[in-house]
Amino acid sequence: MKLLVAVKRVIDYNVKVRVKADQTGVDLANVKMSMNPFDEIAVEEAVRLKEAGIATEVVVVSLGVLQSQETLRTALAMGADRAILVQTDAELQPLAVAKLLKAVVDKEAPQLVILGKQAIDDDSNQTGQMLAALLDWPQATFASKVVVAGSEATVTREIDGGLETLAVSLPAIITTDLRLNEPRYASLPNIMKAKKKPLDVIDPASLGVDIAPRLTTLKVTEPPKRQGGVKVASVADLVAKLRTEAKVI
Amino acid sequence: MAVLVIAEQGAGSLKPATLNAVTAAAKLGDVHVLVAGAGIGAAVEAAKAIAGVSKVLSADSADYAHGLAEALTPLVVSVAKGYDAVVASATTFGKNLLPRVAALLDVQQISEVVAIENADTFVRPIYAGNALATVKSADTIKVMTVRATAFDAAPAIGGSASVEAVAVIAGSGKSAFVGQELSKSERPELTAARIVISGGRGMQNGENFQLLEAVADKLGAAVGASRAAVDAGFVPNDYQVGQTGKIVAPDLYIAVGISGAIQHLAGMKDSKVIVAINKDEEAPIFQIADYGLVADLFKAVPELKEELDRSA
Numbered sequence: 001m002k003l004l005v006a007v008k009r010v011i012d013y014n015v016k017v018r019v020k021a022d023q024t025g026v027d028l029a030n031v032k033m034s035m036n037p038f039d040e041i042a043v044e045e046a047v048r049l050k051e052a053g054i055a056t057e058v059v060v061v062s063l064g065v066l067q068s069q070e071t072l073r074t075a076l077a078m079g080a081d082r083a084i085l086v087q088t089d090a091e092l093q094p095l096a097v098a099k100l101l102k103a104v105v106d107k108e109a110p111q112l113v114i115l116g117k118q119a120i121d122d123d124s125n126q127t128g129q130m131l132a133a134l135l136d137w138p139q140a141t142f143a144s145k146v147v148v149a150g151s152e153a154t155v156t157r158e159i160d161g162g163l164e165t166l167a168v169s170l171p172a173i174i175t176t177d178l179r180l181n182e183p184r185y186a187s188l189p190n191i192m193k194a195k196k197k198p199l200d201v202i203d204p205a206s207l208g209v210d211i212a213p214r215l216t217t218l219k220v221t222e223p224p225k226r227q228g229g230v231k232v233a234s235v236a237d238l239v240a241k242l243r244t245e246a247k248v249i
Numbered sequence: 250m251a252v253l254v255i256a257e258q259g260a261g262s263l264k265p266a267t268l269n270a271v272t273a274a275a276k277l278g279d280v281h282v283l284v285a286g287a288g289i290g291a292a293v294e295a296a297k298a299i300a301g302v303s304k305v306l307s308a309d310s311a312d313y314a315h316g317l318a319e320a321l322t323p324l325v326v327s328v329a330k331g332y333d334a335v336v337a338s339a340t341t342f343g344k345n346l347l348p349r350v351a352a353l354l355d356v357q358q359i360s361e362v363v364a365i366e367n368a369d370t371f372v373r374p375i376y377a378g379n380a381l382a383t384v385k386s387a388d389t390i391k392v393m394t395v396r397a398t399a400f401d402a403a404p405a406i407g408g409s410a411s412v413e414a415v416a417v418i419a420g421s422g423k424s425a426f427v428g429q430e431l432s433k434s435e436r437p438e439l440t441a442a443r444i445v446i447s448g449g450r451g452m453q454n455g456e457n458f459q460l461l462e463a464v465a466d467k468l469g470a471a472v473g474a475s476r477a478a479v480d481a482g483f484v485p486n487d488y489q490v491g492q493t494g495k496i497v498a499p500d501l502y503i504a505v506g507i508s509g510a511i512q513h514l515a516g517m518k519d520s521k522v523i524v525a526i527n528k529d530e531e532a533p534i535f536q537i538a539d540y541g542l543v544a545d546l547f548k549a550v551p552e553l554k555e556e557l558d559r560s561a
Contacts, residue, residue, distance in 0.1 A: 017379040019379075095351070095355070095358075120492075123374065123375055123492070125344050126351070129348035129349045129352070130349065130351065130352035131352075133322065133348070133350075138319050138424035139424070159429075160340050160440070160487065161432060162432045162487055163430045165428045168424045168425075178480070178493060213357070214357035214388050215384040215385065216384065218385055220375070220381070220383075223379070226518055226523075229539035230539075230540060230541070231535070235542065236556055238553070239553065242540070248501040248521065249444070
């Protein structure tokens with residue numbers, strides 16, 4: 001069984017994001033970039049399925065600028081077999097990403113596509129669901145447990161108030177939530193090996209889909225800052241203030 | 250302009266986040282509500298009574314019983330074609346369903362809208378709430394999820410909408426519901442609670458959350474947690490408050506043993522009053538707390554419980 005995993009290059013989750021003074025976006029100059037954390041979980045899950053003998057090949061795909069190759073190399077070092085970069089400097093919104101991924105899926109014919117539930121830059125949480133819609137495949141989003149057996153995946157999902165379990169027939173889309181697994185660190189020998197694994201670069205124009213953005217960003221601003229308040233000396237003082245000053249209890 | 254709200258319902262009732270979605274939708278135009286499920290009589294009655302709703306569309310079918318995206322999408326897509334905008338609350342239900350609908354309508358969805366500027370311009374948080382993007386949509390139908398805490402709940406009574414049954418459309422049948430495991434709690438739901446008390450890594454283990462539960466029961470509060478506490482396995486993920494968990498905005502938020510990582514602040518910074526209890530006086534949480542108490546939580550929290558017992 002072939003698995004496809006989509007990964008995105010984003011600002012590292014540890015970096016403090018700064019809004020640009022001209023309000024056109026956030027400052028990306030000289031900022032550390034990494035693989036989107038939810039996508040690392042997706043790569044890890046795919047590699048585990050291969051190690052368990054369920055998957056035979058793990059293909060990782062990314063869409064974006066040339067430097068996304070680094071993100072793909074990270075995935076290869078984690079254990080993916082082969083990588084594809086749909087290279088473009090254009091702004092890609094989730095619908096366009098889903099359309100490009102559909103074109104890749106049509107070529108590669110995987111049985112399962114695993115994606116992060118959202119990217120930590122635009123926080124859209126859409127691509128997996130959109131890809132499932134365009135392919136007319138079932139979707140199991142926000143997965144915290146995945147069991148693949150025969151022509152079916154049984155997936156436990158994180159929902160408001162608890163967990164839900166679904167059975168989806170393959171081929172299917174899975175998007176990952178935090179507790180699905182803990183991604184491994186790539187070892188140095190594996191990082192070296194990853195440099196020799198195949199990485200194909202393709203031009204989005206060759207896929208023949210409309211990727212024009214539908215949303216125009218008019219401005220990006222900083223959220224209003226919350227002012228710190230006072231320190232209280234004791235629990236009694238705290239309760240008194242909540243009662244008489246804030247009047248919330 | 251007519252706006253379609255996708256109601257969320259289950260166990261015979263309408264989920265409260267639907268009321269917030271109605272408020273958001275009312276800023277765009279005349280509000281119709283689609284209630285789809287199995288045995289939805291009570292939910293339809295509840296939707297009819299929401300102030301500001303002019304029409305309720307009901308689709309009752311066993312196919313829709315578990316709110317699966319594959320089952321509901323063909324119905325929602327078909328109904329949505331007659332509307333200028335489609336709105337759902339950004340709950341796990343809305344987040345799962347709406348992008349699937351948007352893709353089939355060939356629309357770029359706008360996620361987690363926190364403000365509506367006009368019919369095509371919306372504000373949404375990006376980078377875990379560290380920035381706000383104002384975006385203008387060029388699509389004919391606007392499809393969006395809205396963050397419940399950013400819009401007041403519409404009054405649940407006072408409306409008298411008409412009801413129209415819509416034809417059931419079968420879904421793909423490629424997915425099936427197996428089971429559900431909901432956290433059982435007498436306490437209010439996190440996103441609906443007036444008071445929330447949350448614990449972080451400082452709680453040290455899951456058992457210590459009982460300290461918070463004792464205070465929560467005293468105050469009628471919900472119990473939450475930071476991602477650090479969830480990742481450490483102290484409590485289940487549905488406790489998680491933060492950008493990757495739940496977004497809350499209660500009247501009072503009490504953060505206990507939480508340092509105040511950006512990702513956590515994104516989930517609670519719109520609370521009316523924030524209290525922080527932490528032994529590290531340098532913890533970033535104090536920079537946004539209205540009331541900060543530098544103390545060992547294992548002494549302070551039991552004391553808080555006693556103080557509340559005494560003065561109640």
